[in-house]
Amino acid sequence: MDPLHQFQINPLFQIVLGGYDVSFTNSAFFMVVAVAAIYALLVMGVANKSMVPGRLQSLAEMFYEFVANLVRDNAGHDAKPYFPFVFSIFMFVLIGNMIGMIPYTFTFTSHIIVTFALAATVFVFVTILALLKHGLHFFSFFMPHGAPIALAPILIPIEVISYVMRPVSLSIRLFANMMAGHTMLKVFAGFTVMMISGLGALGFVTGLIPLAINVALTGFEFLVAFLQAYVFSILTCLYIRDALELH
Amino acid sequence: MPNLLAKGRLARWSGVAGASLATLTTMAGTVLAAAAEHAPNAAHGGEHASGGLPQLNPANFPTQIFWLALTFGVLYYLMSKKALPRVAEVLEARQERISRDLAKAAQLKEEAEAIMAQVEKSLAGARAEAQGVIAQAAAGIEANNQARQAQLNADIAERLRTAESSIATAKEQALANIRAESAGIVRDITGRLAGVDVDQAQADAAVAAVLEERRG
Numbered sequence: 001m002d003p004l005h006q007f008q009i010n011p012l013f014q015i016v017l018g019g020y021d022v023s024f025t026n027s028a029f030f031m032v033v034a035v036a037a038i039y040a041l042l043v044m045g046v047a048n049k050s051m052v053p054g055r056l057q058s059l060a061e062m063f064y065e066f067v068a069n070l071v072r073d074n075a076g077h078d079a080k081p082y083f084p085f086v087f088s089i090f091m092f093v094l095i096g097n098m099i100g101m102i103p104y105t106f107t108f109t110s111h112i113i114v115t116f117a118l119a120a121t122v123f124v125f126v127t128i129l130a131l132l133k134h135g136l137h138f139f140s141f142f143m144p145h146g147a148p149i150a151l152a153p154i155l156i157p158i159e160v161i162s163y164v165m166r167p168v169s170l171s172i173r174l175f176a177n178m179m180a181g182h183t184m185l186k187v188f189a190g191f192t193v194m195m196i197s198g199l200g201a202l203g204f205v206t207g208l209i210p211l212a213i214n215v216a217l218t219g220f221e222f223l224v225a226f227l228q229a230y231v232f233s234i235l236t237c238l239y240i241r242d243a244l245e246l247h
Numbered sequence: 248m249p250n251l252l253a254k255g256r257l258a259r260w261s262g263v264a265g266a267s268l269a270t271l272t273t274m275a276g277t278v279l280a281a282a283a284e285h286a287p288n289a290a291h292g293g294e295h296a297s298g299g300l301p302q303l304n305p306a307n308f309p310t311q312i313f314w315l316a317l318t319f320g321v322l323y324y325l326m327s328k329k330a331l332p333r334v335a336e337v338l339e340a341r342q343e344r345i346s347r348d349l350a351k352a353a354q355l356k357e358e359a360e361a362i363m364a365q366v367e368k369s370l371a372g373a374r375a376e377a378q379g380v381i382a383q384a385a386a387g388i389e390a391n392n393q394a395r396q397a398q399l400n401a402d403i404a405e406r407l408r409t410a411e412s413s414i415a416t417a418k419e420q421a422l423a424n425i426r427a428e429s430a431g432i433v434r435d436i437t438g439r440l441a442g443v444d445v446d447q448a449q450a451d452a453a454v455a456a457v458l459e460e461r462r463g
Contacts, residue, residue, distance in 0.1 A: 007301040009310070020309040027307075028314035035322045042330035046337045051344060057337070064334045084327035092322055112302050113311045118319070179302065 003186035007110055007179065026106045027114070034095040034108075063091065067233065074237035078244050085125065086240070089118065090233035097178060097225035101218070109228075110178035112171060119171035122236050130243035141246050170235055177228050181221045188214040422458075429454040 011023035045060030053061055067087045071079050075086070093109055100107025108114050130138045142159040143152060191210035195203035301307065430450040437445050445453075 004300060009301055009304075009307045011310075015310075017313070020313070021306070022310045022313040024314070025307075025310055027311055028318070031314050031318040035318045035325070038322060039325045039330060042326075042334060046333050049337050049340065051341055053337075060334055061338060064331065064338065084323065084331055087331060088319065088323045088326045091326070092319060108311075108315075110302070111307075111311060113308045114315050117312050117315050121319070175302070 003183045027108045030106045038091045075240040093232050094229035112175040115175040116171035119167035123167040126239040126243040
């Protein structure tokens with residue numbers, strides 16, 4: 001009955017490494033499942049190397065071209081070497097979200113520490129990229145050109161804060177969407193169960209209302225699952241563009 | 248860049264919506280969770296009663312980060328080194344095949360056009376040849392006609408001339424006969440009527456003078 005129970009981390013094997021508890025948990029299990037599913041989809045999809053693709057190959061090619069277009073349109077042509085990174089991010093988040101739509105599974109993207117670690121990876125990646133490409137000139141990013149020098153004391157802190165807040169907004173957006181959606185599904189499902197146990201025969205009738213809402217919400221959740229993966233990767237692309245072009 | 252702006256707005260909107268939904272549903276969830284924990288048969292109540300949201304329990308952080316780093320690292324390695332190059336290979340092979348087929352089609356089209364041009368050329372040649380033959384035949388016929396016409400004309404003229412000359416000689420002869428007869432008749436008449444014997448030369452001259460007068 002507890003709608004937050006689904007977010008509970010349950011260790012499957014106890015592992016302690018260097019004093020830290022790094023047990024193999026349900027979260028870790030579904031991360032492994034996601035990676036295996038992505039790899040299997042792509043490798044099995046193009047195993048036949050058909051000229052006219054079958055269903056699985058079409059899917060694999062569709063994902064490839066979708067992300068390739070995403071990178072080309074949003075990060076520019078110079079961003080081609082970072083395509084595998086964006087692709088990994090997109091697929092990991094998307095499949096993570098989609099696995100969460102299957103009952104009794106665990107949605108690892110609904111954990112702030114996971115989304116934050118991913119966002120921080122993106123943040124560190126683009127910052128290193130920008131520093132390698134532009135050296136110390138990178139710091140001119142924080143002073144929009146064309147702005148009067150007198151405004152620098154105001155503008156620079158604002159720009160620095162907005163830059164540093166990127167991983168925070170990126171991770172909270174994904175985490176909040178996933179957690180909210182999944183909690184809502186459980187809350188409405190809980191209403192149905194409570195009505196049945198509380199109202200008896202009448203509960204079977206009134207319980208249909210939250211059930212119907214739940215059906216609609218499930219469809220909506222699929223949209224959110226895709227949309228959030230899309231948003232996460234599109235922002236990653238825009239950050240890569242910023243790093244490559246500095247405005 | 249309206250496209251970029253729209254995407255930014257979308258991202259921001261979904262972020263705000265997500266955050267507010269999260270707040271609302273977390274509140275609802277906490278109420279339900281509290282209700283569940285107070286129920287006598289709550290099985291899992293004790294486990295996370297102190298932490299509230301499992302996401303905010305720092306005890307879970309090391310394992311999550313560790314496994315995320317491991318799985319994402321493996322995923323990135325598999326994607327960049329194995330899976331994506333294979334997909335790219337298939338896509339490139341198809342692209343190559345398509346452009347090769349297109350090139351072949353263009354080449355065949357060119358060949359067909361060349362053959363077509365050749366056919367047209369030989370057709371034009373044959374037509375010109377036929378025209379030549381026709382013109383030659385027409386010219387031959389024309390020349391033949393003209394030659395025969397000329398010959399015919401000459402023939403007619405020749406015949407005309409001989410006929411005219413024979414008419415002229417006959418006329419001369421007739422006139423000479425008339426003159427000779429007239430002179431005889433003149434001598435005879437004058438002899439009988441006037442009893443004058445006109446000699447031959449005088450009679451001839453008189454007849455000639457009268458004839459000359461008449462003709463004139």
